[in-house]
Each structure stands twice: as C-alpha cells, then as structure tokens.
Amino acid sequence: MIKALFTTPDGKNRSFTFACICSLFLLWGVCNLLLDDLNKLFRSSLQLSNMQAAFVQGVWYSAYLFMAFPAGWVAKRFGYRGGILSGLAIVILGSLLFIPVTKVVASQAVVYGLFLTVLFILATGLVFLETLANPYTTVLGPKESAVTRINLAQSCNGIGSIVGPFLGATFILSQTEVSNSSNADLYRPYLIIAGIVALMFIVFALVPIPEIEAPEEAKSPEKSTEHVRSIIHEKHYILGIVSQFFYCFAQTGIFSLFIIYVVDKNNQHMPPLPTWLTNLLPDTMKYLHGTEWHITDYAGGVLFSGAFIFFTIGRFSGGFIVRYFSPHRTLGVYAVTNVVLMLLLYLNLGWTSVISLILSFFFMSIMYPTHFALAIRGMGDRTKYAAAGMVTAILGAGIGPIAMGWIADNYDMASSFLLPLICFVFIAFYGFFWKNLFSGDMEPEGEPSSIATH
Numbered sequence: 466m467i468k469a470l471f472t473t474p475d476g477k478n479r480s481f482t483f484a485c486i487c488s489l490f491l492l493w494g495v496c497n498l499l500l501d502d503l504n505k506l507f508r509s510s511l512q513l514s515n516m517q518a519a520f521v522q523g524v525w526y527s528a529y530l531f532m533a534f535p536a537g538w539v540a541k542r543f544g545y546r547g548g549i550l551s552g553l554a555i556v557i558l559g560s561l562l563f564i565p566v567t568k569v570v571a572s573q574a575v576v577y578g579l580f581l582t583v584l585f586i587l588a589t590g591l592v593f594l595e596t597l598a599n600p601y602t603t604v605l606g607p608k609e610s611a612v613t614r615i616n617l618a619q620s621c622n623g624i625g626s627i628v629g630p631f632l633g634a635t636f637i638l639s640q641t642e643v644s645n646s647s648n649a650d651l652y653r654p655y656l657i658i659a660g661i662v663a664l665m666f667i668v669f670a671l672v673p674i675p676e677i678e679a680p681e682e683a684k685s686p687e688k689s690t691e692h693v694r695s696i697i698h699e700k701h702y703i704l705g706i707v708s709q710f711f712y713c714f715a716q717t718g719i720f721s722l723f724i725i726y727v728v729d730k731n732n733q734h735m736p737p738l739p740t741w742l743t744n745l746l747p748d749t750m751k752y753l754h755g756t757e758w759h760i761t762d763y764a765g766g767v768l769f770s771g772a773f774i775f776f777t778i779g780r781f782s783g784g785f786i787v788r789y790f791s792p793h794r795t796l797g798v799y800a801v802t803n804v805v806l807m808l809l810l811y812l813n814l815g816w817t818s819v820i821s822l823i824l825s826f827f828f829m830s831i832m833y834p835t836h837f838a839l840a841i842r843g844m845g846d847r848t849k850y851a852a853a854g855m856v857t858a859i860l861g862a863g864i865g866p867i868a869m870g871w872i873a874d875n876y877d878m879a880s881s882f883l884l885p886l887i888c889f890v891f892i893a894f895y896g897f898f899w900k901n902l903f904s905g906d907m908e909p910e911g912e913p914s915s916i917a918t919h
Contacts, residue, residue: 494625502633509644519866526863528588537853552593559587560659616784623777634766640749701902705840708895709858715885718865728765779830797896807886
C-alpha cells in the first residue's frame with residue numbers, strides 16, 4: 466500500500482525522491498516559524514507595537530506575491546532540479562546576511578529596515594522551493610493519492626515548525642521577567658540554517674530529480690475529459706486561491722500573536738500558573754509577579770513549539786484520513802471546528818481559551834496542503850503556473866498579522882481572533898462545495914462530467 470503511493474505511471478518507485486523533497490518542507494517550516502520569535506524580539510529590542518512588529522510577516526510573505534511567478538518561470542525553464550538549487554542558494558545567501566546586519570549601528574528604523582530586507586531575500590529562496598515542491602509531490606505517484614502525498618510531505622513542515630520556534634526561543638528570547646532588548650545573537654540560528662542548507666545543496670545536486678509531468682499533461686486535448694483553457698475560468702482553482710489566502714491570513718495571524726498572548730504580563734488573557742505547574746517548570750520558564758507566577762518569553766516560545774506537536778500530529782494523521790474520507794469534506798469539518806475554537810478565544814475564558822488556541826493548531830494542520838492539491842487538480846500542463854498562483858495566496862500570511870496586530874493595539878487581543886473566525890467560515894464553504902465547483906469546471910461542453918472525486 467505504501468509503495469503504491471510513490472509508484473509513477475512508468476512503474477518506477479519514487480519514494481527516495483519524495484523523501485528528499487520532504488527535507489525542503491522541513492526547511493521552510495523551521496524558517497517560517499522563526500518569524501514569530503522575531504516578532505516578539507523586535508517588539509522589545511526595537512520598541513515596536515504589535516502591528517509594527519507584524520511587518521516581519523508582512524515583508525516575508527510579500528515575497529510569495531512578487532517572486533512566485535518568477536519561480537514558476539525558472540521551474541518551467543530549468544526544471545525541478547534547477548529551481549530547487551536556485552532556491553537553496555538564495556536561502557544560504559539570505560541566512561548569511563544576518564551576520565553583518567546584526568553588527569550594524571544605526572537608528573532603529575534603519576536596523577529594522579535592514580532586517581526586513583534580509584528576510585525578504587531569505588523568503589525569496591523559500592518561495593522557489595515551495596513553488597516547486599508542492600506540485601512535485603502530487604506527481605510522484607498516482608493522481609488519486611496526490612492529496613495524501615502532499616499532506617505527508619507537509620507533515621515534515623510540521624516537524625520543522627516544532628524546531629523553528631524552539632531554536633529561536635533558545636537563542637533570542639529572554640529566560641527572565643525582563644524581555645531581551647538586544648539583536649546581537651540573532652544571527653546564530655540563521656548561521657545553523659546556512660550550514661544545513663549548504664549540505665542540502667550538495668545532496669540535491671547529486672540525487673535523481675526526474676522531470677515528471679502531471680498525468681493529464683500526457684493526454685491530447687481530443688482525448689482528455691478536461692478543458693484546456695485559461696486557468697482564470699476554473700472556479701475550483703480561483704476560489705481555491707481565495708480560500709488559501711484566507712487560510713494563510715488566519716494561520717499566520719494566530720501564529721504571530723501566540724507568544725504575545727501567552728506571555729501576558731498584564732494578566733489580561735493568560736491566567737496565572739497553577740501551583741502544580743509552577744513546581745514542574747524550571748526557573749528559566751517562570752517568574753514571580755506579585756503573588757502570582759507567570760511564564761517567561763522563553764517559556765512562551767517553548768509552548769509555541771509544543772503547540773506544533775498538535776499541528777504535526779494533525780499533518781501525519783491527516784495524510785491518512787484523506788485516504789478514506791473526502792479531502793474537501795475533511796477540510797470543511799476542520800474549518801467549522803476552528804470557527805468554534807476562535808469563538809472560545811474571543812470570549813476570553815481563561816484556560817479554556819488558551820487550550821482552544823493550542824487545539825486550533827491541530828485543525829489548521831491539513832488546510833494548506835489540502836487546499837493546494839484540490840485547487841491544482843485537473844490543471845494538466847498548466848500545473849506549474851497554477852502552483853505559482855496558489856503560492857501567491859500566501860500573501861494573506863503577510864496581511865493577517867498586521868490586521869490582527871492593529872486590532873490588538875486599538876481594541877483588545879481577544880477581538881483580533883474574530884478575523885480568523887471569519888476566514889474559517891469561508892474555508893468551510895470552499896471545502897463543502899468543492900466537488901460541485903470541480904465537476905462544473907472539468908465537464909466538457911455538452912457532456913456530463915466523468916471526473917471522479919475522492
């Protein structure tokens with residue numbers, strides 16, 4: 466059964482290639498989730514508001530808007546290997562640039578601008594990798610199991626999402642009541658990343674990365690049951706981009722405010738630690754404020770990393786759930802569940818809200834890869850450009866933290882979670898109605914649809 470997941474129409478087993486591609490998912494999981502530690506750090510070291518600090522995500526994810534189609538062009542021109550090597554080289558460059566930037570002595574605005582520039586360069590490399598890796602997983606085996614493969618690959622992204630916040634918390638977040646106000650050690654996690662990516666570059670230069678086309682691409686238009694037309698007319702694709710945009714908006718907004726929410730020095734949201742938990746935590750993860758115990762910034766980063774255990778479990782389990790249940794309906798059910806969890810966060814119910822925040826990670830887990838596989842299904846020889854369009858939806862991840870940060874600054878943090886609640890409502894709509902959208906798009910003129918959904 467497992468072998469069949471990675472057997473291409475030519476009868477070859479592509480499991481080794483799939484394993485190599487999974488390492489790319491782990492890489493951008495680490496890099497993406499380091500951002501939320503930076504968000505917390507810059508609020509203290511550069512004296513930024515929640516909204517200003519959220520420009521870390523804003524600039525990072527704007528690279529997905531501006532560089533996704535150039536990445537798609539590189540993939541079309543130089544193939545998967547060329548695109549992957551280009552992306553890895555840019556990641557190495559961006560990571561190493563943190564070294565000189567941390568040494569710059571200038572105004573806070575200039576320093577922040579330099580950090581944002583380096584983050585954009587680093588993100589550009591990840592855009593190249595993500596634009597190629599996501600659609601590539603869908604062709605490394607039967608098309609019927611494409612959603613399963615992309616969810617399994619994204620499970621490695623979940624593992625990276627556990628490592629990233631922990632790496633950042635260890636090097637850059639405070640282990641006392643006083644928040645870290647220095648950026649001097651910020652280059653250290655990125656130096657580690659540069660070294661690991663350099664080894665990955667060598668591996669990908671040597672391992673087999675076959676150019677495999679989507680099954681539909683091998684069909685002639687006369688024999689295909691699918692339209693060959695502009696992708697802007699494919700409703701399941703266009704609404705897939707919109708739904709993915711809302712998901713990225715919600716996901717990254719939630720991620721960016723997580724540490725700020727749980728490290729609550731004003732005791733507005735995070736309740737004090739109970740005695741039993743206080744006794745379990747080491748001194749680096751707690752401090753006494755008056756008569757009550759609270760967690761340090763470092764502990765907030767560790768808890769953030771721990772929440773991704775639920776996210777990763779969701780990714781692994783989701784990869785198998787969608788083999789037995791319709792992926793689009795599973796997406797809808799998970800979205801409805803997150804609507805309820807966001808409502809509990811808005812109601813500010815103490816530990817119930819904190820637990821709801823952590824559980825939301827599980828139910829967000831399958832959304833990105835499932836959106837991706839559902840939206841690009843049936844694209845045929847338009848798959849690489851369709852994938853680039855889907856990657857641009859990640860721009861929502863740049864807007865979500867800024868919008869939620871503005872609400873947190875001007876109203877209260879609990880109210881900011883109404884925005885992801887609205888996003889999950891739309892995602893539920895897309896999930897439950899995807900089959901109708903897809904069948905309508907794939908139906909040849911004058912004939913009933915013969916495309917089976919799974």
